Amino acid sequence: MTNELSMKNITKNFGSFQALNKVDFTVQKGEIHALLGANGAGKSTLMKILCGAYDEYEGKIYKDGGEISISSPKEAKSHGIGIVHQEVDVALIPSLSVAENIVLDVQASNKSKAFVNWKSIYKKAEEALSLLGSSLSVKKNVVDLTLSEKQQVLIARAIVQNVDYLILDEPTAPLSVEETKQLFSVMRELKKSGVGIIYISHRLQEVVDICDRLTVLKDGRYVATKETSHTSIENVITLMLGTSSVKQWVKKSVEVGNELLHVEALSLPGRLSNISFHVKEGEVVGIAGLVGAGKTELCRSLFGLEQYVSGSVRLKGKKLKLNKQPYYYIAQGLSLVPEERRKEGIFVHESIADNLVLPSLSRFTNYSFLKRGKIKEKAQKTTGQVGVKSHSIEQSVGTLSGGNQQKVAIGKWLVTDSDVLLFDEPTKGVDVGSKREIFDLITNLVSQQKGVVYATCEFEELLGVADRIYVMYNGKIVKELSKKEATSEKLFYYTAGGVKG
Template identity: 35%
Template sequence: MLDRTSAWHGEYILEVDNITKEFPGVKALDGVQLKIRPGTVHALMGENGAGKSTLMKIIAGVYTPDGGEVRFAGQPLDVRTPLDALNSGIAMIHQELNLMNWMTVAENIWIRREPLNRLGLVDHGRMRQMTAELLGRLNIRLDPDQQVGELTVAQKQMVEIAKAVSYNSDVLIMDEPTSAITEAEVEHLFAIIRDLKSRGIGIVYITHKMNELFEIADEFTVFRDGKYVGTHPSADVTRDDIIRMMVGREITEMFPKIDCEIGETVLEVRNLTLPGVFHDVSFQVRAGEILGIAGLVGSKRSNVAEAIFGVHPAPIGDILIDGRHVQITCPSDAMGHGMAFLTEDRKESGCFLILDCLENIQSALITRSHVKNGFIDLRTVAAKAEEMAATLRIKTPSLRETVENLSGGNQQKLLIARWLLTEPRILILDEPTRGIDVGAKAEIHRLITKLAAQGVAVIMISSEMPEVLGMSDRIMVMHEGHVSGFLDRAEADQVKIMSLAAK
């Protein structure tokens, strides 16, 4: 690591020159470049599959490049493992969380670096104290002794951030750090980033959220299809300029919401209660309607969705479909009633990472239209899967590619393809565009609107306020496990939603 107490005279702390990387069937990086100045935030932009995360994993020692050079503090950098990168002064917060759920917050942060006592055993008291001091400095309110498996996705993200900062690195790579946190937590993260900048740390920031780029980044670089497109100061460009660089085309409408004919009530929830989690939740969703659900972290939005779909059934309350009471004790019950559920965490509860794309897509197909003589009609499924993959622009050499080899955003699109092919009557989407690039977001929004126009009842949970406002016919706002209010599309705005969310 560099001694930041002495002056750093080089213009760049990290330089990437002509890096190439190939995987079976795809050239992930084709001669890309990147230059990071100390004490700045450099945003790396591009669509899913553009090569952003691949390059970061090369810098962080996860992958080895096929060609090109990485220089750190002016010297060639040869890292073969993530530990090499950490020892060199480079830390990375990965897009997919890599914490151990059965360990505590403190144990996750200091793993392999635990303080030892005189007997050579882990000094748990000292480790708790170090964790408390670190969390206090970052203003992160978590108990060092709490098991990580009990935390929300947003809280786990904060643990990852604290862990990366704890290495006191010279370069910090953040891959989609705000994908699972609320706007208030984003501001908290930005405060942490500004403090790191003031201490001379160079930050590489990968994001699909344009507003974040203009608020936090000094410079940005765009990749497209594994190639370098360009680098500019953030102050010199507009949002449309960046989108054109990213996608090579115009995105004319991010929220292509159309007024659909609203039909009869398809799903009704009455006084649904899961003791200790949420209570007395009641709402209706009609055919052709998009019901947005908003709320801060801790509002239990996802828990309600999981209860309706039978992941964690609620013992109190009623669920009615087409006016008839139904018993949903497991996801297969829900699917039998025409429900589909895109979960918030694609890694933990979504994708089967070791299976291929086609196996992932067909795993939810239990409708009779895809079954012949008790067997799945693989030819029909494969044809529909190919069509959906093309519609969602899933970047993969073929549907026989193992899912763990896909980028995070393409894994998300694969999950959406899985559920859309079940032709659901009730579609529950929990953070449907998390980690999705701007072009794919517009396409997914267009698909959601199309489904609503076909009479599908849609529930959409999102932490992105523009998405909730732009796509919803009505918005249900939750606060600490209860419904705090409803807003019609015409009256809803950010201030009213936040007022209800913080009620």
């Protein structure tokens, strides 16, 4: 009998789009096996099939030599397959204790007992945590835990469910260096006990450090499986990228002027360390980094959405106060297009017109009365500038496509006439056509001598749009690249930990 979990010829289509094309993947018991690939390679789709999130696919799955069927999360668990998602908070109930969260699924499925045996629950939870080498109190509420402790709870939950194979999806993305070391210690304990671990990560140095083997996917296809002891980060990057890809969009040349934004030694406890960079008039400055590198925290810190920020920020020579509310930074000429636009960038239930003028509302009021005529005029002009496609400016933003929602999120800062615009993953969930229009908008902004900070993990976009690129890793800027120096290979290398400190 073979002690392995194997996926053979897995194919998955979403309409006419083929996400996976005859992919093979095998993980052995007692092995830590990395699943790698650039964005859109098919990693998430493959793992969703394995954990039962997708029930329609072609191909076969085998466990210990025998074919198994997986068409639901419950069925995956019955075969000893568990997953710890990146968003740990979503999978936990904060008001319940560590023990309750650990045995949650087991207790819910145990319908034969009318009463809760707390002694048994605490014992089971303690045994699971002890296998991880954790001294976490089982009576502590989850709301009071750190991120790494929450991950321990989820892994302990998987142990209670008697998993043979555990999927860890970007587990170190939100963790500090010490928390990452703690997680690796837990993973090694699981490996010793015979659990097979599938490790999904963009941090290639970590993959080399902790994993036994790695498998690379590219564009929905299997590329190769390698032993980490016989490969290097450079080789992995070559496998992930294949032949050099062509830049699909290149920013038009714009004359660069005086310095607009100067950031020096910006720090946020546990998240950012000694960040320094500058942006000039007419310049797009890229911030490259993977999930958890600190890009979002940097943008939020500059816009007043994080507290306990230290350092120095100057805008057009004026020193800005730190840890103020966003309206202070808006008034100074700074704006943010956030990654989570539906949560933080727009009001989905309000009209296009109201969304566009909201940050500048004082300009459209007269003794507390709204100047509806001026609002309509400005909204119509701005929707034309940013190319919002809608039936009317009174249409609810929530009914627009992702690309048009993003245009509204950008358009409101055209109304405020900001000097520097911070873009955090601006093309997330946006179609190809809208991406091009967003790039054109950015070119238009810098042609007006605005400054743009473009933070993303989409490296091809940076190669096309940015004049200079700063690379972030673990909350620090580890490299600066000019437009001539920057390549996909270099960005992958540095963002994966090729340079530290």
